[in-house]
Amino acid sequence: MPGRVKRPTIKDVAREAGVSMMTVSRVLTKKGRASQDTIDKVLRTIEELGYVPDLNAGALSSRNSGFIAVLVPSVDNSNFAQSVRGITDVLNDNGLQILLGSTDFSVEREETVLETILKRRPDGVILTGGNHTARSRRMLENAGIAVVETWDLPADPIDHVVGFSNVAVSHAMVDHLHERGYRRIGFIGSSSDSDTRGADRERGYSEALKKHGLEHHRVIRLGAPPVPVEQGGEAIVEMLRRWPETDAAMFVSDRTAFGALMECHRCSWPVPDRVAIAGFGNFDMARNCHPRITTTAIDCYEMGRFAAERIVDARARAAAGERVKPEITMIPYRILGRQTT
Amino acid sequence: MPGRVKRPTIKDVAREAGVSMMTVSRVLTKKGRASQDTIDKVLRTIEELGYVPDLNAGALSSRNSGFIAVLVPSVDNSNFAQSVRGITDVLNDNGLQILLGSTDFSVEREETVLETILKRRPDGVILTGGNHTARSRRMLENAGIAVVETWDLPADPIDHVVGFSNVAVSHAMVDHLHERGYRRIGFIGSSSDSDTRGADRERGYSEALKKHGLEHHRVIRLGAPPVPVEQGGEAIVEMLRRWPETDAAMFVSDRTAFGALMECHRCSWPVPDRVAIAGFGNFDMARNCHPRITTTAIDCYEMGRFAAERIVDARARAAAGERVKPEITMIPYRILGRQTT
DNA sequence: CTGTTAGCGCATTCAA
DNA sequence: TTGAATGCGCTAACAG
Numbered sequence: 034m035p036g037r038v039k040r041p042t043i044k045d046v047a048r049e050a051g052v053s054m055m056t057v058s059r060v061l062t063k064k065g066r067a068s069q070d071t072i073d074k075v076l077r078t079i080e081e082l083g084y085v086p087d088l089n090a091g092a093l094s095s096r097n098s099g100f101i102a103v104l105v106p107s108v109d110n111s112n113f114a115q116s117v118r119g120i121t122d123v124l125n126d127n128g129l130q131i132l133l134g135s136t137d138f139s140v141e142r143e144e145t146v147l148e149t150i151l152k153r154r155p156d157g158v159i160l161t162g163g164n165h166t167a168r169s170r171r172m173l174e175n176a177g178i179a180v181v182e183t184w185d186l187p188a189d190p191i192d193h194v195v196g197f198s199n200v201a202v203s204h205a206m207v208d209h210l211h212e213r214g215y216r217r218i219g220f221i222g223s224s225s226d227s228d229t230r231g232a233d234r235e236r237g238y239s240e241a242l243k244k245h246g247l248e249h250h251r252v253i254r255l256g257a258p259p260v261p262v263e264q265g266g267e268a269i270v271e272m273l274r275r276w277p278e279t280d281a282a283m284f285v286s287d288r289t290a291f292g293a294l295m296e297c298h299r300c301s302w303p304v305p306d307r308v309a310i311a312g313f314g315n316f317d318m319a320r321n322c323h324p325r326i327t328t329t330a331i332d333c334y335e336m337g338r339f340a341a342e343r344i345v346d347a348r349a350r351a352a353a354g355e356r357v358k359p360e361i362t363m364i365p366y367r368i369l370g371r372q373t374t
Numbered sequence: 375m376p377g378r379v380k381r382p383t384i385k386d387v388a389r390e391a392g393v394s395m396m397t398v399s400r401v402l403t404k405k406g407r408a409s410q411d412t413i414d415k416v417l418r419t420i421e422e423l424g425y426v427p428d429l430n431a432g433a434l435s436s437r438n439s440g441f442i443a444v445l446v447p448s449v450d451n452s453n454f455a456q457s458v459r460g461i462t463d464v465l466n467d468n469g470l471q472i473l474l475g476s477t478d479f480s481v482e483r484e485e486t487v488l489e490t491i492l493k494r495r496p497d498g499v500i501l502t503g504g505n506h507t508a509r510s511r512r513m514l515e516n517a518g519i520a521v522v523e524t525w526d527l528p529a530d531p532i533d534h535v536v537g538f539s540n541v542a543v544s545h546a547m548v549d550h551l552h553e554r555g556y557r558r559i560g561f562i563g564s565s566s567d568s569d570t571r572g573a574d575r576e577r578g579y580s581e582a583l584k585k586h587g588l589e590h591h592r593v594i595r596l597g598a599p600p601v602p603v604e605q606g607g608e609a610i611v612e613m614l615r616r617w618p619e620t621d622a623a624m625f626v627s628d629r630t631a632f633g634a635l636m637e638c639h640r641c642s643w644p645v646p647d648r649v650a651i652a653g654f655g656n657f658d659m660a661r662n663c664h665p666r667i668t669t670t671a672i673d674c675y676e677m678g679r680f681a682a683e684r685i686v687d688a689r690a691r692a693a694a695g696e697r698v699k700p701e702i703t704m705i706p707y708r709i710l711g712r713q714t715t
Numbered sequence: 716c717t718g719t720t721a722g723c724g725c726a727t728t729c730a731a
Numbered sequence: 732t733t734g735a736a737t738g739c740g741c742t743a744a745c746a747g
């Protein structure tokens with residue numbers, strides 16, 4: 034590690050270039066105009082000195098940190114990772130930087146992470162899900178910045194929403210299974226007070242069964258997310274043991290659906306003839322395995338982009354002194370009927 | 375979005391609590407001591423006012439941003455995501471925050487991302503891979519902060535290294551295949567100037583073949599990473615068409631190995647009897663599919679932890695005025711011989 | 716088009 | 732154990 038040296042500041046650049054600090058600042062931020070001559074001179078000096086602007090100092094002065102906080106349950110999940118990609122792409126185009134936090138699928142953890150991240154004075158916050166602690170909500174309200182809740186359709190939104198109904202998603206999947214002739218449908222989900230998205234999908238399953246006049250509910254709840262793939266295998270075995278008549282199993286996630294499908298291979302249970310399998314999320318493994326798993330696809334990348342655009346927009350309006358009204362953006366989903374149903 | 379209100383500062387807290395700003399600052403940073411009475415009074419006031427410290431301002435003053443920059447090729451990759459988890463866990467315990475950047479497997483993109491992120495004055499940088507542009511190296515050197523290169527064993531390290539040899543990894547896999555009796559081994563990799571890790575694995579394959587006296591190399595290079603899972607399937611078809619005698623195929627990643635295995639199912643080619651398959655990374659899909667894929671396992675989470683610990687340590691030593699010598703930490707790997715070989 | 720002044724919110728450094 | 736003065740690096744607001 035090289036010795037910690039004194040790094041050049043905007044003052045050094047100004048002195049060397051023979052202009053004032055403000056002129057350098059203007060050249061850098063492109064705000065206000067400067068003559069081409071001055072611009073060239075300043076840029077050359079910056080290059081010579083190897084000057085690197087300090088955005089934190091700039092933020093302190095301008096009262097815009099340029100950070101957008103993004104909280105996801107887990108980075109190690111292709112769906113959320115894609116949303117993060119979408120967010121990043123939009124933010125980069127707008128000179129903003131992402132401040133990523135991981136909540137481990139827990140609202141308590143979310144509160145802790147949020148508390149830490151708010152100390153960086155983000156200009157906006159993008160959350161996953163619509164379920165938060167009371168203190169989290171209070172902190173967000175006090176922060177006075179744009180908030181976007183994603184991946185859900187909260188009954189009482191904090192501010193903006195870019196999401197979809199997890200209840201409706203399950204509804205649609207039951208409809209799909211029903212249409213393909215399945216009548217003895219089971220659901221394999223997760224169990225956690227925090228995982229309201231999983232709970233919503235289970236609720237959608239139950240409601241849809243009733244709608245179709247199917248009264249016998251077969252539900253197995255695995256642990257808190259992220260549920261290991263292995264448990265999908267154990268779950269399908271358990272389900273067919275408890276309810277041998279089951280002709281279709283829908284899973285809260287492609288990951289466990291995949292685990293179940295592979296276990297069926299090992300047990301030589303033909304899929305979908307012995308039992309149909311459906312997942313959620315359109316993960317790589319579900320799309321490419323054999324047979325390919327029927328699933329629900331959400332455009333996670335686009336959802337991320339929309340969420341980021343909402344923040345960018347709100348930020349611009351707030352800067353212009355406009356009052357910003359909360360908006361709700363619905364993200365479409367589609368059932369991909371494939372070979373396992 | 376609530377109106378942007380004036381947020382309380384340390385000054386407000388000081389006034390309300392009837393103490394000086396410094397006393398509040400001391401209570402907050404736990405540096406220097408204060409009487410229990412004062413501490414209580416200050417904490418109560420902070421609570422009442424809903425004061426949130428501004429870490430950016432603190433950073434400007436103390437010349438320690440508390441940020442550690444972390445650059446990964448992609449967040450949407452379980453291996454890198456786990457490394458990020460490891461890093462985050464260690465940093466959190468040390469009051470540091472992660473500043474994540476995605477390089478899309480490109481050293482040019484890395485340079486751009488690095489340039490942006492250095493403007494936040496991180497106290498350290500964790501990179502993925504040992505291949506960087508000359509400008510990137512220069513920026514890092516000028517920054518005068520601790521740097522850790524991971525996931526590789528660079529010949530000419532910038533500073534610290536926490537990684538493993540991608541050449542050796544492939545060597546070990548060839549040894550494994552050879553031991554299981556395979557002699558007509560092919561390699562399916564990626565192709566990109568930037569992906570030196572992939573290139574190293576291919577080199578390891580070639581060297582190891584020679585070592586075993588196997589002169590016939592069968593190599594297929596797919597596109598730049600991230601290579602879609604699908605292409606693994608196309609690649610195995612192509613390999614068996616060009617070199618029908620191939621009895622084992624090793625892949626640069628579990629993702630493509632998985633795609634190949636599933637394609638073999640579709641073509642009714644028994645694995646490993648028609649062709650053996652081996653991957654890299656011990657991904658979920660490889661561990662749980664049927665048959666389970668032989669692979670190389672790296673403890674990515676631990677690699678992340680080690681890298682972060684190296685940074686934390688270097689930071690502490692630098693603060694104590696010590697001179698820090700670059701260290702190289704080797705991460706072990708193991709071949710998991712499973713059902714596809 | 717350019718410069719001056721006055722902070723942004725906090726911690727370092729000294730003194731009490 | 733506590734406080735006052737000072738400045739971190741930058742930009743908003745105004746003046747010229």
